[in-house]
Amino acid sequence: MNVTRGFSGRPRVHNPGLPPGQYDARDDWPVLSAEVTPDLAPADWSFRIDGLVEHPHTWDWDASHALPAAAYEGDIHCVTGWSKFGVRFGGVSLDAFFSVVRPLASATHAVARSHTGYTANLPLSDLTGGRAWIVWEYGGAPLPPEHGGPARLVVPHLYFWKSAKWIAGLTLLDHDEPGFWERNGYHARGNPWQEQRYSGD
Numbered sequence: 147m148n149v150t151r152g153f154s155g156r157p158r159v160h161n162p163g164l165p166p167g168q169y170d171a172r173d174d175w176p177v178l179s180a181e182v183t184p185d186l187a188p189a190d191w192s193f194r195i196d197g198l199v200e201h202p203h204t205w206d207w208d209a210s211h212a213l214p215a216a217a218y219e220g221d222i223h224c225v226t227g228w229s230k231f232g233v234r235f236g237g238v239s240l241d242a243f244f245s246v247v248r249p250l251a252s253a254t255h256a257v258a259r260s261h262t263g264y265t266a267n268l269p270l271s272d273l274t275g276g277r278a279w280i281v282w283e284y285g286g287a288p289l290p291p292e293h294g295g296p297a298r299l300v301v302p303h304l305y306f307w308k309s310a311k312w313i314a315g316l317t318l319l320d321h322d323e324p325g326f327w328e329r330n331g332y333h334a335r336g337n338p339w340q341e342q343r344y345s346g347d
């Protein structure tokens with residue numbers, strides 16, 4: 147911990163776990179949605195990976211739950227400034243889905259699509275190696291609809307706008323193609339530790 151004295155003389159604690167410019171939202175979990183929360187039942191949810199893969203595939207709720215369970219326990223960082231420490235999401239690692247579809251060597255990027263039409267682009271390398279999940283549980287309970295339930299993408303090492311709620315699929319590409327926020331001035335990658343908030347950062 148790095149303690150500096152502010153104007154008030156009260157010690158201000160810089161938490162080294164916080165990326166630059168972020169604050170700890172503690173028990174708050176703000177809802178940030180460009181859309182109205184869809185009425186999406188687990189039975190109507192599906193997840194598809196297509197584009198530059200050997201075997202495009204669609205999983206329904208039961209098929210995705212038959213894959214090996216995995217969890218993310220750690221921090222999340224929203225570009226609007228809040229971070230949360232020690233959240234726990236339960237679901238399946240994207241690696242388990244990729245091992246079924248087998249990305250082609252030419253695949254370098256992905257566009258994540260939501261059932262609502264929201265999109266976010268990501269380098270494929272940010273989605274592999276145990277760093278990205280499809281999740282349906284938060285803190286051991288079903289993921290609430292306003293937070294992307296029944297299921298969302300979680301890519302916690304990037305700003306949270308990349309973690310598409312109500313995830314519908316990934317399309318693998320051989321080039322980068324901006325998603326919803328990226329077309330509106332946000333950064334193509336969005337690494338919070340490098341403060342990649344806006345294009346040009």
Ligand SMILES: Nc1nc2c(c(=O)[nH]1)N[C@H]1C(S)=C(S)[C@@H](COP(=O)(O)O)O[C@H]1N2
Binds near residue numbers: 176292294
């Ligand atoms: N479908 C969809 N996914 C989305 C968004 C959105 O508007 N629609 N907002 C993104 C942004 S900007 C953030 S910070 C997080 C917010 O997730 P939360 O509402 O669960 O906090 O979801 C991301 N995923």
Ligand SMILES: [Mo]
Binds near residue numbers: 178224225306307
């Ligand atoms: Mo965000």
